[in-house]
Amino acid sequence: MISPKMEEALNNQINEEFYSAYLYFSMAGYFAEKNLLGFSHWLIVQYHEELAHAEKIYKYLIERGGKVKLMAIKQPDSSWENPKEAFGAVLNHEKYITGKINELVEIAEAEKDRATIAMLQWYINEQVEEEAKAQEILAKLEMVGDHAAGLLMIDRELGQRK
Ligand code: OFO
Numbered sequence: 001m002i003s004p005k006m007e008e009a010l011n012n013q014i015n016e017e018f019y020s021a022y023l024y025f026s027m028a029g030y031f032a033e034k035n036l037l038g039f040s041h042w043l044i045v046q047y048h049e050e051l052a053h054a055e056k057i058y059k060y061l062i063e064r065g066g067k068v069k070l071m072a073i074k075q076p077d078s079s080w081e082n083p084k085e086a087f088g089a090v091l092n093h094e095k096y097i098t099g100k101i102n103e104l105v106e107i108a109e110a111e112k113d114r115a116t117i118a119m120l121q122w123y124i125n126e127q128v129e130e131e132a133k134a135q136e137i138l139a140k141l142e143m144v145g146d147h148a149a150g151l152l153m154i155d156r157e158l159g160q161r162k
Pocket of ligand 1 (some may be wrong): 053104127130
């Protein structure tokens, strides 16, 4: 049985993951509106990944005899100055989520909850990957600056994401 403290923290993380999904879904709309459909596609794939992150914790909580408690999802931004600012926001958000995962590990350690520590290891690895992806795209956007041809090249590349 999971401790009440751990249960509450994992329910909060389910909400954070849904917010991540919501943020990227919103951003996908922003890029689609600008006809940058590759960026939009990349973000839709990311939106699905975030939903899967939420579901993974949801299932784990049930497996451990915990109670799922869904909360209201905060409204995400819907527009950004430019693609670079949008991906700066992606990177900042992923860093924020990494901090949240680290906090969960600290709670699990304090609760001596080894199963949750083991489950969270997957998220620790995932965050390394997600921060690296966002950083790479942001660096490319910084490289191309205001050049439309460069932006369209990145758009084509992001459109290939499986
Ligand atoms: Fe973007 O990794 Fe979950 O939130």
